[in-house]
Amino acid sequence: MKPLSRAVAAACLTMSASALAQQAVATGEGQMAEVVVTATRGEKAVDKIPGAIAVIGQQELATQYLIADDPSQALSTYIPGYAPSRQKMSSTGESLRGRQPLILLDGIPQSNPLRAGMREGYFADSYIIERIEVINGASAVQGMGATGGIINYITKSPRTSGTTHGVNLRASTQFRSDNLDWKTGYSISHKSGDVDFLGYAAVQRRGMSYDGNGRRLGIDTVQGDTLDTHGDDLFVKVGKTFGDQRLQLSLNRFNLEGDGDYKNDPGSVAEGVPTSSLPGAPVGEAPRNKVRSASLDYRHADLAGGMFSAQLFGHQFASLYGATRVATFQDARIAPNGTLWDQSQILADKRGARITYVRPDTLVAGLEATVGVDFLRDDTEQRLAITDRTWVPLLKFNSTAPFAQLEYEFGAVTVRGGVRHEIAELDVDTYTTLAAYGSRTVEGGSAEFSKSVKNIGAVWRWAPQWSAFAASSEGFGLPDAGLVLRGVNTPGQSVSSLISLQPIVTRNNEIGVNWRGARGQFGISRYDSRSKLGSVIRITAAGVGLVERVPTTVKGWEVSGEWRPTRAVSAFGSYAKTDGKTAATQGAPLDISLGARSQGPDKAVLGANWKWMPASRLRLQASHLFDRDINIGRMVGTSRLEEHFNGYTLVDAAASWDTRLGKVGVSIENLLDKQYVGYYSQSAAATDPGNTYAGRGRTLAVNISRTF
Template structure:
């Protein structure tokens, strides 16, 4: 603990003078042996478009940008296909995975991340229900680009960073088919899982990639053999199609994806006991409401031109429809004496969010002088979100329409070892809400609808200095982000008469400034990078829960952190990597007050150490070991919000995973062991959540064996 506090103190000293940080790519799981370059080194010329809106090598981007490759995704998939588990291992500042259908509480550097699929927003900032993390099968993913820290490069919602999942496209001429089958078990009843996927790729004068996959997972058990709780994925299916055609320097591409995930309809939760450490479990039973479900449909039509007015142009029209059906029951908030006696009414909620938008950009290199690059573009977004109660047809959150238009410009100049970049983005938004009435729990208040507008010129500035041929580089960066509070949560909780959307102060946007400073070294046999950062918002957004009911407080928030990652390749057969993240967030107990509270587990994860080792005993074999250490955390001891105690306590835990793959003559065979030593533990958010109850005291998954086979022909 002393060393962690020392690192934090060092970070604070660096940031006091206005400096800032960067993290090079987080210590990744090593690629499969067939994808490792002959010299054992990873290429520095990986390109990203998430942070820059144009292709750039990682080493030339002034910011905390990293890329998770398809090989790294596949290695993690041998153990678990939970997307949050992958991010927790690969990204230092990402909070521990909840291991549930919901990703609620999985923040990035103490704030929310904007999730994208091929640039299509998957996050629903107007009504953030924590169910947005499941939207695609890992089989269709080519890589994941991550920007840690507030950013406006992709628009609204990236207060903690951007996580852009990019889908595959055919690369080899001809037709290629791939079949994948998986089977997993914990050697207990109701713990089996299986998955089947089929992909076909074709490339000639046009290219097409199609995929269909289905997955089934039983409830599973924890390390002590107890059934897990039901807030987890039971069944999932994905259908994906991408068609593209090149016309000289131009390309037209259509992508369609439909992903559905269902919870359990034949099991009910058995409450746990926080005082005795007994976790929430489950048992066979019949639900008095519909099973939880997620359905996400994403589509985009994209046109690119590699040489338009001596620049590269891109225009994307996209559509995304999201529906999430949550668990229900006899919930206090849903009771209404006019419908049924209080304490007997069963209901459940559903969030619907439909988006469409247009993204356009043009990048012109060598503008007037070598090394000077200009990027111009504009983004438009139309988001319509609402939340209703499905069993009684009541409106809980009224329909909300959000529209934004954001032109942007960026200049970059590169000369020798220096790269300097600065940008401006003019965010102009409009929120419209009709008149509505709150639920009986809030007093059936009549709320006058209205319109809120906001305008913000969002800035970014940064530079990279590469120290000649020594392998060292450093960067400094300042970036601003533009977010929205959970508008739906604010509106549905109005409990006083005479309120109007036009006068609700809490609807003001969230403005973040992120300052970073980092240094990195890359050599023939290894690399290391270290960074410090400070993220601040004068009017942040915090959810406070009292008696099971959440309300939003608009208070200042400051997050400071330190991250370090590295890798060492002593030989072609061995690869070691590791990362460590320290995060310290502070907020205020009242608007405009001093930073007198620790940031809670809904936003901030614990300090985290991830270690990994890969061994290649033979050219076709690979063995990957990963160990994740989550350190204990005690926050807000003796602090209250009204009569609600805000104490958070996390004991910490360590889990290890093992993955083995063999490129056999019959296809790629794999075996994974999740929680290798069958550690019995309670997950981070379940332990630390101060408002947790006997119904959400969740244990982590016990040892799980997964066998897989993938064959391409």
């Protein structure tokens, strides 16, 4: 694998494009079509944005979702700095450039930064996603939580006049009796005059899976798994355009729940045997995700010479975790120690508004002004479902954030800078911790934050098809406040005095060069991300996660490209190197490498597309994760920081073509049937026989879709 990994990295460096970073296509005149993104709070061409912007288009998403219907796996394939997918309902360890991203669905925040249960990866059916816009690096443009960047999922909209019906069926198998996955969906799209409508309904069932050795994969019955689950989604979007104005309502109702037919079967760490599963019903209810999102959007394209937009949104999130009798849940007043089973549930309710006004040629020609204000109310709590106990008290977060940004374009140069002022307050009532923490009474109170976060950057289009950028931007967030408050174990504490609730401000400095030509694209960037008061979760010898407020820094570079020698053939690739560091304590040297909970390994992706017939497409792709051995012999308190990871290479293939039945797609995930244990399991859970999960072996998938 060593020569192959070096070849993958070398190929990425020599490619002359970046379709993975900027989804553009050649026009009939041989020029590149302009790519416009909206995650920056206004429609803007990517070559005028100072920063590393990525857009994953619908064709790429359709191909990747054919291989694996897994949102995080698509991000890992197309976004160089995104960590490997865990192939679980839990997304612990799936970071962006060593930090957490803010996840949005049409601008509605899906992340839960107040109590990050790492379940935010599954919130909508993949079919309704038209494209994914990614802003790499710290950003405050969409609000709190984007210390690693922004991932905005954009849903589909009706494009053609008339009424169109669609039927979609996907099935995958490893030819075992209990591992059939299938999903079927129906869509209706209507556009007539100034009214449009899109509706989608789908149901899905997932069976078990097997590794490259033919052994049943381990199921995570506590944190949540996609194995042995069922789900459904109902999505509606209706809009009306009247002149320069548009009003749109969208609703999404998503469920994903375990069937509870299998139990975790621990492996043997000493013998190198990963976790497996056995038939049987675990204790308690199966893990599940329930997500409800609603958005009312208004837009005026020509209001006083500018574009005005307003969005009202609501988002309800409920994630239930599996039952366990971990020491943290024990209470001798309820049951003898070691016998009490319980399961936790995170409940989050967000309501908010976003108002934006963009006006070109403000005061002088070429000067664009963007102003607005965001409002957010986030109520989050974590309870123990069986005994109805409070684990994390209700966190009532309110934020008001006005912002302003100026952009000036003169000739080949675009300069932009802005500021966002966060005025936030976190209110918590008096509560009592669990018995495991001493049943401590913590006095309620509030923590107020007022912080301005800034950004400045410039793009220089210094030659035909070439551009260079330099940017500095800040992101604003909170540590996992719920994890901090639930672990208070000393008397006399109050919410307002807990220094661990101070905000995280991350600054990302980045430079890069891009080339976009008729035959391809190429992009390379170097970044340096720092936070003086960061947030690191460390696991003690007792298995308890603690939040440590220490400085963190992440440095890295990324390169991506695509080359299209003919209209029928293209090659693409990317390479990312990430180096995150932190300290044992405040004031100590930054000589501890960030672990798998925070940072992914270095990664390379290489692939090729071949349109072997006018309506047919074939793809072959390989992903390589590089070895990582860190913090040898290092300890902080009782937390063991040493991690080891043996890298691996996975190869996938997919083909699609048009037939009389509709569009047919066939894929083989893990084409070489590689036996491997995932990055997070090898690194962060290496000593836990119940959490050492192997990855899927060779899997065949077939997709049939038809519109009429």
